Amino acid sequence: MSIILDHVNYIYGADTPLAVKALDDICLQIPDGQFIGIIGHTGSGKSTLVQHLNGLLKATSGSIYFNGEDIYDRDYDRKKLRGKVGLVFQYPEHQLFEIDVFTDVCFGPKNLGLDKKEVELRAYDALRKVGLPDELFYQSPFELSGGQKRRAAIAGVLAMKPEVLVLDEPTAGLDPRGREEILHQIKELQTGTGMTVILVSHSMEDVAEYVDRIIVMNKGRILYDNVPKEVFRHCAELEEVGLAPPQVTYILHELRRRGLDVDTDATTVEEAAEAVVKAMAKR
Amino acid sequence: MLRDITLGQYYQTESVIHRLDPRVKLAGTLLFIISLFFFRNFLGYMIAASFLFLVIRLSHVPFRFMVKGMRAVLFLLLLTVVFNLFLTPGEALVSVWKLTITKEGLRTAVTMAVRLAMLVVGSSVMTLTTTPNNLTDGMEKGLRPLKLFRVPVHEVAMMMSIALRFIPILMEETDKIMKAQIARGADFESGNLIRRAKALVPLMVPLFISAFRRANDLAMAMEARCYRGGDGRTKMKPLIYRSRDRIAYLCILVYLVAGIWLGRLELPVAG
Numbered sequence A: 001m002s003i004i005l006d007h008v009n010y011i012y013g014a015d016t017p018l019a020v021k022a023l024d025d026i027c028l029q030i031p032d033g034q035f036i037g038i039i040g041h042t043g044s045g046k047s048t049l050v051q052h053l054n055g056l057l058k059a060t061s062g063s064i065y066f067n068g069e070d071i072y073d074r075d076y077d078r079k080k081l082r083g084k085v086g087l088v089f090q091y092p093e094h095q096l097f098e099i100d101v102f103t104d105v106c107f108g109p110k111n112l113g114l115d116k117k118e119v120e121l122r123a124y125d126a127l128r129k130v131g132l133p134d135e136l137f138y139q140s141p142f143e144l145s146g147g148q149k150r151r152a153a154i155a156g157v158l159a160m161k162p163e164v165l166v167l168d169e170p171t172a173g174l175d176p177r178g179r180e181e182i183l184h185q186i187k188e189l190q191t192g193t194g195m196t197v198i199l200v201s202h203s204m205e206d207v208a209e210y211v212d213r214i215i216v217m218n219k220g221r222i223l224y225d226n227v228p229k230e231v232f233r234h235c236a237e238l239e240e241v242g243l244a245p246p247q248v249t250y251i252l253h254e255l256r257r258r259g260l261d262v263d264t265d266a267t268t269v270e271e272a273a274e275a276v277v278k279a280m281a282k283r
Numbered sequence B: 001m002l003r004d005i006t007l008g009q010y011y012q013t014e015s016v017i018h019r020l021d022p023r024v025k026l027a028g029t030l031l032f033i034i035s036l037f038f039f040r041n042f043l044g045y046m047i048a049a050s051f052l053f054l055v056i057r058l059s060h061v062p063f064r065f066m067v068k069g070m071r072a073v074l075f076l077l078l079l080t081v082v083f084n085l086f087l088t089p090g091e092a093l094v095s096v097w098k099l100t101i102t103k104e105g106l107r108t109a110v111t112m113a114v115r116l117a118m119l120v121v122g123s124s125v126m127t128l129t130t131t132p133n134n135l136t137d138g139m140e141k142g143l144r145p146l147k148l149f150r151v152p153v154h155e156v157a158m159m160m161s162i163a164l165r166f167i168p169i170l171m172e173e174t175d176k177i178m179k180a181q182i183a184r185g186a187d188f189e190s191g192n193l194i195r196r197a198k199a200l201v202p203l204m205v206p207l208f209i210s211a212f213r214r215a216n217d218l219a220m221a222m223e224a225r226c227y228r229g230g231d232g233r234t235k236m237k238p239l240i241y242r243s244r245d246r247i248a249y250l251c252i253l254v255y256l257v258a259g260i261w262l263g264r265l266e267l268p269v270a271g
């Protein structure tokens, strides 16, 4: 069970003078249960890539297999695919439209053709999972704060019980605390349900702490695809494409340059602290 | 999805037509459209078609973009043709069941279709070769005499340029919201008319909210930059007629005289 992308290319506005090659020969394999981070500079094709995963965009060339089936097959049910690969867009609060939060979250599961009881159960469950307090369930979605709207919108996709959850910059425009909370909840969700989660971001810091694997995009191509440690080894190359490794990586490199024999592979603050303690003990 | 509407979409390229003063293009388009209603024989339409063809070639815009605009009015075109074809009284040509095609009907139907097609293509040439900003600049300057009658020309032009500017933004927004709702299982394409209309609610509500938000932001940004209407406002790029604009006016004049003179002759086989 997995998603496989095989030499996928995508061109916006093909055969117009404004053609933009947004994806260039993408090959990927996404196994079940992984927590994957996709990072890249603005315009590197992250959003374009994730819109292929649920069949919203059709690749100009190449194929995509979901659980072994070609999603571009004529008799493949792409509507069902959208229930299985839940995609939360950049600024998802712009899609809210119902009179109250709960009804809005019901929209997704209702479209799957479930009966009323199941729909409400799922909506309730999803709202619980994203940590929205009960007293907000019956408020107008437009009266919520930015972070609360974001949660409501994520719940709207979660309520469809997807096998793969794709989040396009779920923390854009939130304060550090809101960012931390949302990412934390996503991580919990992933470990709790074993769902595959794909997180798009352009902040290494965000991603490093939570994911098992990082895919770095640059100009529509995959630059690196590896575990965070390995990816952050390429400090200089990452900077070249407009990305910065987490700050702790810098500090560790600097410490090493100044003669402390420290392991520079740490990607989170906790790991870094451990590495420094270890290096000091060795002295 | 919604990207195939050409009317009001600029095609970026380098050509004489692109460089012309927008006033020339506005006047030219208007005169061209009016001229279409003066012709009495097919010769006139031939001249108009050749003139249009020449301008299109000069503009370096692929022909396919011109015809794209036609798609939007295709339904209207067909309706016109059908009504004229069957409902014009006169000398019967063909008769099937209760429907009769008359000679006069055929003639009006063809004339109407040709007129409508050229009208759409003609105005597409203007919008494809002129940026919306340029167009409203031209309109503002061209309509300046109306200020004497207390018509707020600058304000109207500003409103139009903002409206035009918002078309691509709102189209992009529509595309985005549509995709987001499709990702949540919304279905915009199947079902009967009522179901489809209902399916638009998840699209329209967020779209309106976003349009209001954008309008509000824009108004705020304009005020923050001390915008206060047209009085005493100067232009970064004032419109000035150059020799190519004068030549273009001359060409339009020649076309009009030739077209209307030849197009109104009583030919033995009137079209």
Ligand SMILES: Nc1ncnc2c1ncn2[C@@H]1O[C@H](COP(=O)(O)OP(=O)(O)OP(=O)(O)O)[C@@H](O)[C@H]1O
Residues within 6 Å of the ligand: A012, A013, A020, A021, A022, A040, A041, A042, A043, A044, A045, A046, A047, A048, A049, A090, A202
């Ligand atoms: N609807 C569109 N029409 C035309 N070109 C587009 C469209 N959407 C994106 N592009 C282009 O495709 C390229 C990739 O865009 P994409 O949105 O995938 O980038 P991104 O990595 O998500 O960037 P960001 O971090 O800013 O969200 C960009 O060069 C962009 O200009």
Ligand SMILES: [Mg+2]
Residues within 6 Å of the ligand: A046, A047, A048, A090, A168
């Ligand atoms: Mg993006």
